Amino acid sequence: MYVYDEFDRSFLAERVAEFRDQVERRLSGALSEDEFKPLRLMNGVYLQLHAYMLRVAIPYGTLSGAQMRKLAHVARTYDKGYGHFTTRQNIQFNWIKLEDLPAAMAALAEVGVHGIQTSGNCIRNVTTDQWAGATPEEVDDPRLWAEILRQYSTAHPEFSYLPRKFKIAITAADHDRAAVKVHDVGLRLHRNAQGEMGFEVLVGGGLGRTPFIGKKIRDFLPAEHLLSYVEAIMRVYNRFGRRDNIYKARIKILVHEIGAEAFSAEVEKEWEAIREGALHLDAPVVEDIRSRFITPDFAQLPDHPAELTGALENPAFATWHRNSVHAHKVPGYSIVTISLKAVGAPPGDATGEQMEVVADLADTYGFGEIRVGHEQNLCLPNIAQKDLPELWRRLEAIGLATPNVNLVNDIIACPGLDYCALANARAIPVAQEIAKRFADLDRARGVGRLHINISGCINACGHHHVGHIGILGVDKAGEEFYQITIGGRADEHAQLGTLLGPAVPYDQVPGLIEDIVDAYMELRASPRELFVDTVARLGVEPFKERVYAAH
Amino acid sequence: MTSPLQQKIKVTGPVVVTANRLADGAVVWRTAAGTWSTALADAAVVTTAPDALALLEGAHERDTDAVGPYIAPVVKGADGRIEPGNRRERIRVEGPTFALPSDTPPTDPLPA
Amino acid sequence: MPLIENGRLIEDRYVVPADEDALPDGVPLLIPAERFLKEAEALKGRQAPVAVLWPNNRRIEEIEPYLGQLSLIALQFPSFRDGRAYSQARLLRERLGWRGPLRATGNVLRDQFIFMLRAGFDQLDAAKEDDAAHFAEEVGSHSVFYQPTGDGRPSILRARLGRVAAHGTTN
Numbered sequence: 018m019y020v021y022d023e024f025d026r027s028f029l030a031e032r033v034a035e036f037r038d039q040v041e042r043r044l045s046g047a048l049s050e051d052e053f054k055p056l057r058l059m060n061g062v063y064l065q066l067h068a069y070m071l072r073v074a075i076p077y078g079t080l081s082g083a084q085m086r087k088l089a090h091v092a093r094t095y096d097k098g099y100g101h102f103t104t105r106q107n108i109q110f111n112w113i114k115l116e117d118l119p120a121a122m123a124a125l126a127e128v129g130v131h132g133i134q135t136s137g138n139c140i141r142n143v144t145t146d147q148w149a150g151a152t153p154e155e156v157d158d159p160r161l162w163a164e165i166l167r168q169y170s171t172a173h174p175e176f177s178y179l180p181r182k183f184k185i186a187i188t189a190a191d192h193d194r195a196a197v198k199v200h201d202v203g204l205r206l207h208r209n210a211q212g213e214m215g216f217e218v219l220v221g222g223g224l225g226r227t228p229f230i231g232k233k234i235r236d237f238l239p240a241e242h243l244l245s246y247v248e249a250i251m252r253v254y255n256r257f258g259r260r261d262n263i264y265k266a267r268i269k270i271l272v273h274e275i276g277a278e279a280f281s282a283e284v285e286k287e288w289e290a291i292r293e294g295a296l297h298l299d300a301p302v303v304e305d306i307r308s309r310f311i312t313p314d315f316a317q318l319p320d321h322p323a324e325l326t327g328a329l330e331n332p333a334f335a336t337w338h339r340n341s342v343h344a345h346k347v348p349g350y351s352i353v354t355i356s357l358k359a360v361g362a363p364p365g366d367a368t369g370e371q372m373e374v375v376a377d378l379a380d381t382y383g384f385g386e387i388r389v390g391h392e393q394n395l396c397l398p399n400i401a402q403k404d405l406p407e408l409w410r411r412l413e414a415i416g417l418a419t420p421n422v423n424l425v426n427d428i429i430a431c432p433g434l435d436y437c438a439l440a441n442a443r444a445i446p447v448a449q450e451i452a453k454r455f456a457d458l459d460r461a462r463g464v465g466r467l468h469i470n471i472s473g474c475i476n477a478c479g480h481h482h483v484g485h486i487g488i489l490g491v492d493k494a495g496e497e498f499y500q501i502t503i504g505g506r507a508d509e510h511a512q513l514g515t516l517l518g519p520a521v522p523y524d525q526v527p528g529l530i531e532d533i534v535d536a537y538m539e540l541r542a543s544p545r546e547l548f549v550d551t552v553a554r555l556g557v558e559p560f561k562e563r564v565y566a567a568h
Numbered sequence: 569m570t571s572p573l574q575q576k577i578k579v580t581g582p583v584v585v586t587a588n589r590l591a592d593g594a595v596v597w598r599t600a601a602g603t604w605s606t607a608l609a610d611a612a613v614v615t616t617a618p619d620a621l622a623l624l625e626g627a628h629e630r631d632t633d634a635v636g637p638y639i640a641p642v643v644k645g646a647d648g649r650i651e652p653g654n655r656r657e658r659i660r661v662e663g664p665t666f667a668l669p670s671d672t673p674p675t676d677p678l679p680a
Numbered sequence: 681m682p683l684i685e686n687g688r689l690i691e692d693r694y695v696v697p698a699d700e701d702a703l704p705d706g707v708p709l710l711i712p713a714e715r716f717l718k719e720a721e722a723l724k725g726r727q728a729p730v731a732v733l734w735p736n737n738r739r740i741e742e743i744e745p746y747l748g749q750l751s752l753i754a755l756q757f758p759s760f761r762d763g764r765a766y767s768q769a770r771l772l773r774e775r776l777g778w779r780g781p782l783r784a785t786g787n788v789l790r791d792q793f794i795f796m797l798r799a800g801f802d803q804l805d806a807a808k809e810d811d812a813a814h815f816a817e818e819v820g821s822h823s824v825f826y827q828p829t830g831d832g833r834p835s836i837l838r839a840r841l842g843r844v845a846a847h848g849t850t851n
Contacts, residue, residue, distance in 0.1 A: 024836040028824045035821055039791065044591065046632045047810070055761055056791055064635060066660050068593035099669040114592035138761070168826045168837065174798035175770055175829070178763025255767045256739075290775060295828035295835075305840050363669060370671040434656060435664035446666050495654055 018081050018311045018386055019164050021129040028171070029126045032133060036060050037119035044116070059139060059177065061132025062118060065436050071110045071118065072135040073125060074142040077149065077163035077187075078106035078389040078396075082380040085387055087128045089372035095121045100372070102357060102365040104429055104480055105184070106144050106389045107135055111436055133171065138179045140170035140251070145187045146194045147390035150312075151398035153346040154190035156208055161307050162216075162243060163187050165298065168306075169244050176251045180258035181266035183251070184223075187216075191509060196391060198222050198511035199483055201268045202250060203231045206240070214240045220250060220280065221272030224477035228513050229269045232277040234284065241303075242288075244296040249288035253280065313384035313399045318349025320402065328406035336458075337409055340420035351402050353383075355395040355412060356419040356427065360456045363445045364430045365393030374415045382408055391480075392468075393429055394422060424461040425469060425534060426452035429480060433473030433490065434497075440473035442490025442497035442523070447471055450527040455534075464534055467548045470505075483507035485549040486533060487514040488526065497523045503533065503560060504552035515557045518565050529564060536563040577617045577624075581653070582642050584611040585623045586660070587634035595660045596634050598627050604634050608650055608661055613642060682812035684804045685781070687819070689812060692805070694731055694752065710754060713738060716746075724749055733785070736764035740771050747778055755801075757786035766799040773800035774830035790818045798831045 021029075036056075043053040057063075061072040073088065080088075088108060092100045095117045096110040103109055113121060125131055135142055143166045145159040146152070166185060170176070176183075186195040189206040197203030203219035215237040222231025238246050250268075257275075259265045272280045329335045343352040355375060357365050367375070379387045379397055382404045388396035395417075400408060412418040421427050428451060431437065433444030448471055455461045470484025474491075481487035487502040498520035505514030521529055534548075540559055541551045552560065585598035589606075596604040597611035605611065614620050620639050627637035641653025652658040659665065683692045694710040697703050703711075703719075708729040716723070716732045723730050729751035734743060736756050743753070753772060755765035765784065772778040783803035784796045790811035796804055797819065806812040828835040 022840070024824050024839065028826070028836075031821055031823065038821075044632065046630075050631050050635050052760075052789065052791075064588055064593055066656070067595060067663060068588075097668060098671060116591045138763075171826045172795075173827055174795035175763070175766040177795060178761055178766070178792075252767050252770075256764060260762060260764075295838075302837060302840075363666060366669040368669050368671045435659060435666065443665060445664070449666060497655070 018079065019076075019160065019306075020309045020311060022309065025129065029129065029131055032060070032131065032172075033119065033122050033126050036122060040115060040119055055137060055178075057115075058137040059134065060122070061135035062115070063136060063438075065111065065432075065438050066434075067436070068112045069115050069118070070436070071113045071121065071132055072103070073108050073110070073130055073132050074135045075106050075108060075130075075389050076167050077143060077145040077160045078147045078391075079149075079160060080387040080389065081128070082376040082385045082387065084128045084130050085372050085376035085379065087125055087130060089369040089376070091121050091124060092369045092372065094124075099366050099368045101363070101432065102367065102389050102393050102395070104391045104393060104431070104478060105135075105142060106147070106391055107142060108389070109432070111432070136182075137177070138181050138183075139177045140166075140173065140179075140183045140185065143167055143170070143185045143187065144195055144200075144391060146190055147388040147396045148194060148343070148352055148398060149189065149388075150310075151345055151350075151352050152190055153344060154192060156189050156206055157214060158310070159187040159189035159195075159206055161303070161310065162189075162204070162206065162240070164306055164310075165243065165303070166247065169247070169296075173251075176255060179251075179255055180260045181263070181268075183254070183268065185247070193507075193509040193511075194390065196480070196483065196507040196511065198231045198509075199224055199228070199480070199507060200231065202247065204243075207237075209237050216240065216243060218246065218250075221269040221277065222511075223267055223269045224480055224482050225267065226264060226475040226477075227267075227270065227273075228477070228482045229273060230511055230513070232272060234277060234281040241298045241300075242292055244298060245292045245294065246284070246288055248291060248296055249284045252287055253283045257283070313386070315347045315350060315399070316401070318401055318403065320348050322349065322403040324403040325405055328409075333413075334406060334409055336462075337413075337418050337420040338405065340424075340462075341418075341422050342405060345399070347399075349402055351400050351405060353397040353400050353405070353408065354390070354422045355397065355417050356422050357394050357417070358421055358427045358452065359416050359419045360421070360426055360452045361449050362416075364428050364448050367395070371415055371417060374411065375417070378408055378411060391429075392423075392427065394427070419458075421458060421461060423466045423468070424455070424458070425464050425467045426455045426458075426461055428452060428469045428471060429484065430471040431473050431478035433471070433479075437473060437478075439476055440490065441475075441492040442473050442499065444471040444473040444479055444488075444490060447488065447490070447499070447523070447526055451530050454527050454531050463544075464538065465544070465547055467534070467537075468507075469530070480507060481505075482513045483511060484514060485547075485552075486530060488530075491520060493520070499523065499526050501526075501529060501533070503557060504549060506549050515552075517557060518561055532564045533560060536560050539563070577621055577639060579615065579617045579620050579639070582613045582615050582644060582650075583620050583639050583653075584608070584613055584642050584650070585620070585627045585637050586611070586640045586657070587627060587637040590632055590635050598623055598637065602626050608642070608652065611642070611650060613650060682806045682809055683783075684806055684812055684815050685802060687815055690803075694729075696733070708751065710752070713743075717742075720746055720749070731783075734768065736762065736768060740768040741776070743772075744776050747776065750780065752781040752783060752803075753778060754783040754785045754805075757784060757788055757792075760787045760789050760792055766795065769796070769799040769801055770830060790814050793818050794822045798825065798829050798833065800830055 063070040143163045150158045186200040205217040218235040219231030383397040428448040430444040430448040434440040471488040472479035472481040483505040502514030600612040731752035
């Protein structure tokens with residue numbers, strides 16, 4: 018965990034007071050809605066179909082038990098008792114009142130949590146691998162660099178009114194769980210041949226109505242230059258990004274229109290002028306920030322302790338263990354994913370009680386640390402293997418031990434037309450119906466890893482372009498229709514899915530997905546060949562033939 | 569952006585003006601008396617573009633009551649009641665189309 | 681509109697000439713960039729101060745050869761949501777070395793005052809009377825800044841190091 022200090026606390030207190038004043042000015046009429054909207058957005062406050070929505074930042078997906086408990090408190094006191102974890106490692110409260118927001122924000126600030134820069138045309142919450150600091154795969158803890166970027170980008174005077182929103186993601190592992198190739202800036206931390214640490218820098222990735230895979234503009238940026246280089250990118254974007262058309266305002270359009278080479282040349286020129294300036298990350302600055310991450314005091318424990326091996330004789334526990342428990346860098350410990358995808362439940366939602374149980378479990382077994390992944394699941398990154406059976410028992414008791422992580426019913430879905438003012442079609446009930454079709458988890462396991470992503474409109478909050486199966490809701494003369502793509506992926510081999518065929522109406526979607534899955538079962542070279550690899554090998558055609566023949 | 573008042577308005581059936589209440593975001597409808605109500609039944613229903621525009625103009629007069637007023641279609645039900653004219657508006661009236669998460673789970677659990 | 685400098689209301693001495701009119705003598709002028717660039721040579725001989733109103737979609741680097749003959753530079757916020765002038769301001773201050781008055785004009789609102797000061801503006805042409813009255817309150821409500829800019833305010837990034845050094849002597 019990163020520990021906020023007096024600077025962070027003063028900053029937050031000032032922001033809460035400022036927003037309280039802005040809300041008062043809005044309610045009194047001193048601020049018009051046009052003036053207030055960007056201010057509330059900068060604090061994570063949207064107006065949706067039924068109510069205001071507060072999006073709370075969970076910087077790089079890391080929460081303490083105390084913070085999670087406070088989220089539960091806000092859910093109960095100011096909302097309808099639940100919250101929705103998003104694809105950007107944030108949480109959203111869907112029913113909050115404007116007049117209650119200052120109080121809710123003050124409550125969150127008590128534990129260092131806020132909604133700052135979860136919306137608006139600014140640098141958004143920086144995201145990273147939810148296994149950061151725990152996985153044996155990484156070269157360094159990416160949260161350190163995400164935290165440096167969080168501080169740098171918070172209330173940045175030059176970059177708070179960008180042409181459009183700006184999202185940065187970091188991975189420090191070869192296997193990318195942070196989807197860095199589909200972000201405005203994607204950073205891959207790695208070591209060069211000399212063993213020095215630096216970033217591969219990608220720009221101009223993104224989804225939405227014009228999806229792009231990010232383009233590499235640098236193989237290796239020495240880590241000490243991270244901030245100056247990011248500032249150079251931001252400045253080029255702020256100056257030259259399009260502002261004439263909201264749909265062409267993201268950096269991906271600028272990079273696409275002038276070309277990655279010309280864009281890179283502008284950035285390098287700008288960077289040359291500032292690289293040795295005030296943003297240079299001297300070792301003491303980095304070490305100071307690193308020192309305020311509390312590293313768990315891991316015990317010396319054996320792998321596969323008797324408590325675990327004994328419990329594995331219980332088939333239900335063994336199934337969950339195979340599915341939801343992952344290798345840790347420290348012997349005797351594991352990373353645990355908590356599925357928020359109970360079959361038939363809204364993906365990513367957690368009730369106040371569930372949040373509190375997770376907070377207690379984190380405090381009891383997991384050094385007080387909780388993570389949120391972009392797949393809309395939670396994670397306890399540091400669990401002793403001997404505690405896994407008890408942890409599982411308590412998760413199961415509250416509906417949080419569905420062993421379907423990465424399976425066909427671990428569906429990513431945006432809030433869709435049930436909440437969102439931008440949506441054209443519903444997403445959550447589509448996810449629920451598909452999940453029910455695969456409620457037999459033996460069947461789902463037989464299918465293997467398969468990511469379904471659903472977006473209720475072209476803005477693509479459900480990341481449908483990079484779903485192994487992507488589902489996009491569209492409106493056709495007042496009716497909900499859904500376009501299906503297959504073969505997308507968000508990882509280190511990121512690519513956009515290919516359209517399977519004509520859009521189908523709401524009622525036909527679950528059946529169509531089952532047909533796609535059946536086609537895969539028939540077409541795959543072996544049970545080890547994942548869905549997405551079968552699509553890569555055979556293309557879309559064989560799927561199209563089988564699926565549309567049936568409809 | 570074009571102000572909603574400058575947009576061409578096409579009215580092909582009964583419509584109302586709706587918005588969200590500033591203080592709490594609640595869905596509200598414009599009444600014939602020039603107030604806002606949380607009940608669709610209280611909404612002023614008009615059928616021509618000039619009437620709709622007049623209703624919308626009234627709704628824009630004070631922006632401290634309601635936010636983002638717009639014209640939405642309605643239909644008259646068999647019993648004469650006004651009902652929302654499309655799915656989006658129906659969801660705004662009735663809420664999400666699935667059971668909201670709750671600490672007390674529904675009594676009809678799904679098969680494990 | 682009220683013009684604020686160093687927290688005080690000041691008189692706007694500058695006159696913006698109408699298009700194509702002959703430039704009046706003896707008064708400080710605030711001239712749109714396009715015209716200024718056309719007439720820059722002739723303007724060199726002028727006694728009264730000359731300022732330029734620079735649009736936010738023109739590269740600010742083009743102004744560099746003329747800095748010596750300018751008494752003020754005004755940058756524009758056509759809408760407070762259009763943040764290009766923040767970059768222009770920082771480049772003027774931190775790259776091109778402009779030390780003279782730098783004015784923010786257009787849709788200049790109190791909720792952005794602090795950003796403008798941090799970017800290097802020292803004159804704010806407030807769009808609302810009431811906002812100018814709240815200048816001190818608005819700016820005073822911010823005391824911690826994470827990132828360094830050229831405005832000289834200490835950033836948390838560095839302030840923490842001071843604290844680390846201080847602790848270092850006791851630990």
